[in-house]
Amino acid sequence: MTIDLLLFFGFAAVAVGAAVAMLLSRNAVYAALFLILNFATVAVFFLLLGAPFIAMAQVTVYAGAIMVLFLFVIMLLGAEHIQGRHRGGWQRPLAILLALVLLVETGTLIFGRGDLRGLIQPAASGYASPQAIGESLFTDFLLPFEVTSVLLLVAMVGVIVLTKEERKNPS
């Protein structure tokens, strides 16, 4: 077993374990922290796959900004322990059954086809360097890049409008 496989299985175990712990934890803050652990391991996978720029974007945007926003909202609402009344039984077994069906379907898709089993070859030098990504982003993908900036502006304005306090006595 090579060092690559050892690294893959070790980090895969951490990623899946963190996802399961996120699902099972009763406290929303713990769930958010487990999700940060999951994002960090996925960033390591991006590094293993030769995508350093995406890995850094993952750490700064996902594990940094987005999860800090989640934790901020959880603590702002005091929603750590909010649990609904326990629901009667049929939803949870049905959900687990449907998830198993999804997993089996994707599993047959993976292992029923032969052409997905190729090994990942060592990349050429300079593949997916930040310079190459930037060149591609500002030539081939210039229009989606600009549309993304408009989308972020719209999201920002929408958030401000949504969270604005309603004025009690409009004058």
Place this chain on the structure above:
Amino acid sequence: MVPVSYYFALSAILFTLGALGVLVRRNAIIIFMSIELMLNSSNLLFVAFARSYESLNGQIYVFFVIAVAAAEVAVGLALIVAIFRTKQSIDIDEISSLKG
């Protein structure tokens, strides 16, 4: 080296766990985190296939997915805060005012 199908399997497992979280949990914030988990597993698959085909486009798409996810999280959390202000709860079973 690691076969591409291993990354496919890991991504499928993470996606299934995210879908299970959306179906099972009742806390709106945890459901939102599960959606992020699903987005992230698809990102992993994008990068794995980009590497396997020696193409850069998959990584560019992941960049856009991350940007859209950031916008989505901001708007979604603002919605959750607004719902919490009016209902004093983020249990999705209690947000059923539109139910006929």
